[in-house]
Amino acid sequence: MSSGGRQAGAFARLCLVILAVSSALLVSGPAFYLRIMKGFQRNPSSSSSPPPPFSSSSSSSACPNCICDCPATISLQKIAPGLVNLTIPGGADCGKEDSEVGAEMEKGRADLMKEEAALRMAVVEDERRHMNYTIGEARRQGLQYQKEAQKCNSATEACEEAREHAEAMLKREKKVTAAWERRARQLGWTDPA
Incomplete structure (x- = not known):
């Protein structure tokens, strides 16, 4: 039974290693591929290399300008006018109606520490x-x-x-x-x- 357990443990380790390597390649593979292709494009000696993915068939390496139809930015003043200066309308007398809150607000630092x-x-x-x-x-x-x-x-x-x-x-x-x-x-x- 111990040799079967060792084989199962070795198989599990092998599966974990394969999973880790494939995950690493899946995450970082496309970035490495693009970097390698850009390096081949800059090197004039390798003219037989295929063009990198997502590039135009033209020989220029600059990307075409993007066309954006973004809406105009909305200011915070238009969304919530009271939050711009962090004041609440009528906030000066906040807690004055409730006697407990009013008394708590008027306590000094020494009283609060006591x-x-x-x-x-x-x-x-x-x-x-x-x-x-x-x-x-x-x-x-x-x-x-x-x-x-x-x-x-x-x-x-x-x-x-x-x-x-x-x-x-x-x-x-x-x-x-x-x-x-x-x-x-x-x-x-x-x-x-």
Whole structure:
């Protein structure tokens, strides 16, 4: 199976290499072809080369002028007059109707920084509370696992003691059975099997 896997891996690599080379040629091939053809056109010694694609049959290398029927450009002033100077009509009294927005707009830089600091402190306090809760839960679960492990250890010890006791009892019973079997043979008993 490993040789089949190696062959499949080698085949997959070969397919990827072929795919990569063909993709590279597909993307860059036309550009290289045009560049090579232009180089052959400039070289006067190679007159038997075919003309490059998309060129006219004339011997001049200059492109003919393009004929464009493009529409006239539309100015931003005509599309959205309010956006040219980035002002909104009636924007001077923006937020004056809403008392909360108006109060927020009139706050100074120091007040905004105090609010930002208070918000960050609140976030830090929430994260600390969450971290303490998580640590407490981890401790509780750890103690519970320790109790379960102690129960398992004591049960294992009890089972081990019971097994050792049963082995000792089995040895004693085998000795008693062997003694009785020996007495029975001495008295003429034979094994029916």
